[in-house]
């Protein structure tokens with residue numbers, strides 16, 4: 001294990017967070033409710049303020065300001081996530097990812113039980 005604040009720690013936090021964000025996007029409904037759209041915007045907005053690496057949060061805030069989250073469908077959100085991840089990749093001199101393959105890299109969670117992870121289940125009527 002590495003001491004708090006080290007690059008290794010920061011990288012691990014980054015990988016864990018990108019996993020959360022890409023899997024969330026993969027699972028986001030094609031026809032999200034207004035409240036689901038609002039929730040994702042809130043989550044991203046919170047990350048720009050309380051992501052536990054202050055420099056990263058500050059940079060991500062600028063990234064999001066230039067390219068606000070597109071939340072009208074799962075596909076839109078997946079592409080946005082890929083785009084902003086690439087902006088971060090570029091700033092760190094990492095290779096960019098071809099967003100045509102985002103669906104192959106990040107899929108929805110397999111929860112075993114049928115529909116157990118499906119965000120469209122139990123959704124309120126419009």
Ligand code: FAD
Pocket residue numbers: 010011012013014015016017018022047051055056057059060081082083084085086088089092094096097102105
């Ligand atoms: P990661 O970038 O963590 O990616 C994990 C995996 O995602 C990759 O192995 C690849 O398979 C896949 N992937 C890569 N790019 C994409 C893409 N565009 N779309 C879909 N999948 C992709 N670190 C800093 O040092 N400074 C920062 O300012 C900084 N800002 C960050 C801001 C945010 C919001 C987040 C979540 C992380 C930030 N990080 C920052 C961490 C950084 O982005 C990486 O997570 C970290 O450097 C580890 O990189 P990695 O090479 O293991 O792969």
